[in-house]
Amino acid sequence: MIKPKSNIFYAFLICLLWQSNFYAQDLTESLYGTYNDYKENSLDKRRIKHHQLQPLINNLKTDSRYTVKKVGESIEGRDLRLISIGEGPVNVFLWSQMHGDEPTATQAIFDIFNFLNGDAFKAEKKAILSKLTLHFLPMLNPDGAEVFTRRNALGIDINRDALRLQSPEGQVLKRIRDSVNADFGFNLHDQSRYYNAERTNKPATISYLATAFNYEKDINDVRANAMKVIVYMNNIIQKYAPGQVGRYGDDFEPRAFGDNIAKWGTSLILIESGGYGGDREKQEIRKLNYVSILSALYTIANESYKDISVEAYEEIPRNDRKMFDLKIENATYILNEKEYTIDLGIYRNE
């Protein structure tokens, strides 16, 4: 609590808050506006495969700012590689595509590498890389990606293997989590395009979750920090996809990685890329991932997220599932020579 001092003090405070907000907005707009300069164009369709990523990762090895380490193999023998950059004391761990058919954020990660490798945004990059050390593990489930399925080659859902650790991919994730001991974690997924923001007819283009660490869904400092960063990212997405953000269900799942990683002390941010009208390849959603994740890294680096209120997190509408590819309303259906009015929802098989 701040004791009243003077109007000048308040004017100064408001000015400061406005300024920090202004600069963050400014960065976000620039990121959105210059995106095409950084988009990794070799990954322009959703069904990306492991072999497409390898030359891109090998390029990073030639840059001394990066550390690239093989940290394990999938069941079918595909390399899992951890890519680290930065010299800051705050560790941030981002992993994507533990479900093989959820590739949107993997593409965004390679856009982020292009951003880090470019010439522009020098001050922002310096702020990020001097305060943070970033660790990326893109495409944790390459065997699933190969055939565009959720599960790994053993048929295991890696995200239900956090305790038994029977999949080599899950073992790698646990080992890296323990060695990095990240302050912040980004758990990057895709969700059904049939999810909507509750009580609206808008798709949940992005859904967020500050993952719970117990059945009681308690909010400790670690979880509160994830909530604050999510509120920050929600404000960004609202600008480009108004009303199209949902809050993912926060029931505790004892077998899932996100829940356990939150329990082990990392502020865990789940991002689910959903649907967006006319964007079947999810390239606009990929762009929103790029803009919001980079902005989030910047707010974590300059600690401006700390001023955000946790209460605003609860105001984000929950996820619901009421979308269809085609909906026919008020159709007449004749049954036993009597007319009935029905609404018909149709899903299109991929």
Ligand SMILES: [Zn+2]
């Ligand atoms: Zn998933």
